[in-house]
Amino acid sequence: EDQVTQSPEALRLQEGESSSLNCSYTVSGLRGLFWYRQDPGKGPEFLFTLYSAGEEKEKERLKATLTKKESFLHITAPKPEDSATYLCAVQADTGANSKLTFGKGITLSVRP
Amino acid sequence: DGGITQSPKYLFRKEGQNVTLSCEQNLNHDAMYWYRQDPGQGLRLIYYSQIVNDFQKGDIAEGYSVSREKKESFPLTVTSAQKNPTAFYLCASRTSNRGTEAFFGQGTRLTVV
Numbered sequence: 001e002d003q004v005t006q007s008p009e010a011l012r013l014q015e016g017e018s019s020s021l022n023c024s025y026t027v028s029g030l031r032g033l034f035w036y037r038q039d040p041g042k043g044p045e046f047l048f049t050l051y052s053a054g055e056e057k058e059k060e061r062l063k064a065t066l067t068k069k070e071s072f073l074h075i076t077a078p079k080p081e082d083s084a085t086y087l088c089a090v091q092a093d094t095g096a097n098s099k100l101t102f103g104k105g106i107t108l109s110v111r112p
Numbered sequence: 113d114g115g116i117t118q119s120p121k122y123l124f125r126k127e128g129q130n131v132t133l134s135c136e137q138n139l140n141h142d143a144m145y146w147y148r149q150d151p152g153q154g155l156r157l158i159y160y161s162q163i164v165n166d167f168q169k170g171d172i173a174e175g176y177s178v179s180r181e182k183k184e185s186f187p188l189t190v191t192s193a194q195k196n197p198t199a200f201y202l203c204a205s206r207t208s209n210r211g212t213e214a215f216f217g218q219g220t221r222l223t224v225v
Binding site: 031032034036041042043044045046049051087089091093099100101102103104105 | 116118145147152153154155156157160170200202204210211212213214215216217218219221
């Protein structure tokens with residue numbers, strides 16, 4: 001069974017204090033790993049897709065990296081508007097099965 | 113604008129009633145999904161459909177039903193058999209290509225009164 005574990009559950013940072021969010025996964029062949037941002041009361045917003053170990057992607061203050069067992073979302077010099085819940089999901093390489101398995105999310109709070 | 117539209121945004125249900133949540137997409141995506149989100153639980157898969165007139169149960173399908181009569185539409189019915197229906201419901205869609213991301217609607221918050 002595919003599993004995704006995100007840590008820590010919650011993270012509080014001071015504005016400008018860089019940190020990383022962790023996503024550990026167990027999957028029978030990784031087809032893709034996805035990062036989303038979710039604001040309260042809203043649907044998740046897509047951030048990145050990673051496909052293979054060693055791959056990195058960046059967008060503004062965010063950088064996602066991937067190894068064979070985990071992914072990190074690095075946040076450089078965060079601002080209060082980066083406060084949100086960050087979700088990680090995986091899709092397994094299991095033929096026609098296209099379902100995505102999500103972690104429970106990491107709630108990030110950035111204080112000004 | 114292309115996207116996924118969920119309606120209504122808020123829904124109140126009396127105990128014993130069935131209610132239907134709407135999900136429409138104009139992205140020409142083959143696959144559509146319904147997730148339930150509870151505090152501290154993350155997103156849990158209820159049902160998904162990879163093609164019109166076909167759908168599969170997810171991890172928590174009991175008490176729910178779906179239909180996929182059109183590519184654009186994937187309504188979810190929360191039946192009276194669902195014992196704890198109060199939650200935030202999210203619909204998503206994606207292309208059938210493996211490894212492509214899913215796009216989400218803005219959600220429907222269902223409350224039992």
